Amino acid sequence: MGEYDGGGGSGSSRAERELPPQSPEEQARAICLRLLTGTPRTRRQLADALAKRGIPEEVSDEVLSRFEEVGLIDDAAFAGAWVESRHHGRGLARRALARELRTKGVDSALVDEALGRLDSDQEEETARELVARKLRSTRGLERDKRIRRLAGMLARKGYPEGMALRVVRQALESEGEDTDDLGFAPD
Numbered sequence: 001m002g003e004y005d006g007g008g009g010s011g012s013s014r015a016e017r018e019l020p021p022q023s024p025e026e027q028a029r030a031i032c033l034r035l036l037t038g039t040p041r042t043r044r045q046l047a048d049a050l051a052k053r054g055i056p057e058e059v060s061d062e063v064l065s066r067f068e069e070v071g072l073i074d075d076a077a078f079a080g081a082w083v084e085s086r087h088h089g090r091g092l093a094r095r096a097l098a099r100e101l102r103t104k105g106v107d108s109a110l111v112d113e114a115l116g117r118l119d120s121d122q123e124e125e126t127a128r129e130l131v132a133r134k135l136r137s138t139r140g141l142e143r144d145k146r147i148r149r150l151a152g153m154l155a156r157k158g159y160p161e162g163m164a165l166r167v168v169r170q171a172l173e174s175e176g177e178d179t180d181d182l183g184f185a186p187d
Contacts, residue, residue: 028055028063032072040078043068044105079106079114091130093123096158127159127167135171143177 022030031053032046043064050060067073079101086092086100094115101111131150138146147168154164 024055024059025063027053028059031055032063032067036067036072040081041073042075042078042105043073046073048105075106076110076113078104079110080117082106083114083118087118087123087126091126091157093127093154093158093160094118095160099158123159124163124167127154127163128171130154130157131167131171135175143172146172146177 028050031050035041035046035049046064046067047060050063051057055063064073082101082104083097086097092100097118098111098115101114102108106114130153134150134153135146138149141149147165150168150171151161151164154167155161159167
């Protein structure tokens with residue numbers, strides 16, 4: 001066979017080999033654009049990615065600030081969409097959502113603002129829906145085990161203990177289960 005690889009080989013093209021090296025600013029812009037394709041990211045997520053790739057901090061700050069100016073990075077919009085998506089999609093409560101957003105580098109004020117859109121009634125209704133779905137799979141178990149499973153599921157999703165126990169008690173009562181001796185006050 002000759003030196004021609006038919007265009008499907010693993011060698012880089014001649015044009016690629018002759019491109020001049022990119023400046024740190026060009027590299028930073030390319031990295032950010034690639035990371036933002038398909039998935040919104042927080043400023044901190046992008047800053048961490050740029051640092052990992054050796055982009056100097058001052059270059060990173062400049063590029064990220066420009067991306068914020070033109071609206072490609074918007075931590076407030078990210079937080080709002082995250083709360084909406086993760087609450088409705090996974091049933092996560094405020095506490096779990098706040099933890100996730102802080103892990104992604106969203107400022108506490110923006111986290112509070114995004115969580116403010118999720119009211120207590122909506123959160124409790126989601127807890128009821130989660131318990132109703134899981135309730136069927138606990139039938140046949142002893143009552144205390146059912147309570148632990150259902151309340152534990154809500155706790156892992158960030159629901160406060162009082163709300164979790166109240167919702168579980170109400171669900172069990174609706175099935176005819178006796179909950180008078182559980183030690184927490186009915187509504």
